[in-house]
Amino acid sequence: MALVVQKYGGTSVADLDRIRHVADRVAAGRALGNDLVVVVSAMAGETNRLLGLAHQISKTPDMREMDSLASTGEQVSAALVAMTIQALGGKAKSLLGHQVRITTDNAFTKARIHNIDNSKLLATVQGGDIAVVAGFQGIDADGNITTLGRGGSDTTAVAIAAAINADVCEIYTDVDGVYTTDPNICPAARKIERISYEEMLELASLGAKVLQIRSVEVAMKYGVPVHVRTSFSDKPGTMVVGEEGLEAVVVAGLAYDKGEAKVQLVGVSDRPGVVAKIFSLLAEKNVSVDMIIQSPSRGGGNSTDVTFTVAKTDLARVTDLIESQAKEFGATVEYDPDIVKVSVVGLGMRSHAGVAAKVFGLLAGEGINIQAISTSEIKISCIVAAKYTELAIRTLHEGLGLDKSTVVEQ
Secondary structure (H helix, E strand, O other), rough: OOOOEEEEOOEEEEEEOHHHHHHHHHHHHHHHEEEEEEEEOOOHHHHHHHHHHHHOOOOOHHHHHHHHHOHHHHHHHHHHHHHHHHHHOOOOOEOOOOHHHHEEEEOOOOOOEEEEEEHHHHHHHHHEEEEEOOEEEEEEEOEEEEEEOOOOOHHHHHHHHHHOOEEEEEEEEOOOOOOOOOOOOOOOOOOOEEEEEEHHHHHHHOOOOOHHHHHHHHHHHOOOOOEEEEEEOOOOOOEOOOOOOOOOOOOOOEEOOOOOEEEEEEEOOOOOOOOHHHHHHHHHHOOOOEEEEEOOOOOOOOEEEEEEEEEEHHHHHHHHHHHHHHHHOOOOOOOOOOOOEEEEEOOHOOOOOOHHHHHHHHHHOOOOOOOEEEEEEOOOEEEHHHHOOOOOOOOHHHOOOOOOOOOOOO
């Protein structure tokens, strides 16, 4: 008998038929003798509908009230799933964030979990009930309802698994595991049987949408085994685990992100403090910067060019900030929103030389110009023109051997 946390996403509880399917799966797990905590998202599209109502009332709705509104989607799902399990003859009890006592900070719409009181959950399962928990929500020190941001139910599930020392956290989604890259772009993409927390964290942060980044951070911190699988099949998915026992492959997967834009300041005065002021301005407005390159100015003289990338959603704010200061920096500003960040991830890159050279060579062979590069021990990211997204992904996937059922050391 095991203690299992299962999380079902919006597509898995999209309507009553799918909720019945979830209840059948949960009942089957209980019949095996497992104790179960089930975490559910809102029904597919419901959160967008609720937020849309708020924005019809106000262009800038109050964030506290937004959380109070958005959290109701998960409340509906939890109650319906519990009722359906009961209708099948099982015992189930729905619990909201404040009933579990998932305490968070007060950063409305993007709160972070501080603590989970495991006593209510353990008492529920030890009493023979299946605990059905509304994901995505918690409560702050003042008793206000908070939400954890998009994809927050993943974080709820993994944090609960850590709090109750569950044997595994199963994340049920509309895909059947983690793939070497996006199968919609590269038909040769393969499902990965096991992947490390670090690799999954990099892939999630670089554009892979299978798991929310914060859920992977929590899993890695507390050593929670995570099984990513689909609710539409009984086939095993992908296990996200520690490094021990993993096959020593060089590259685990590829990710891409079209959500960034490039900003280039040309002819910045090359004197101490100027670059610091540029990025201090952005930091003051909570604009996150990704890749940064500084190089001698193409215009020559005592100046430099500074290139960086930001989220496209922040580009309008960045434009206002930078344009107003460009003269002080002695610079002109250029923008390019038509870029994509293509990334190669793998633990094996730590001990294998030449991966970067191979990546650059593969892209060059297809005439794809690299505009910027960022690296870590287990990641290489390149900025290229967005029009080359599919070509770059397919070229790297084949060239790095990810299309093979067994990836050999390179």
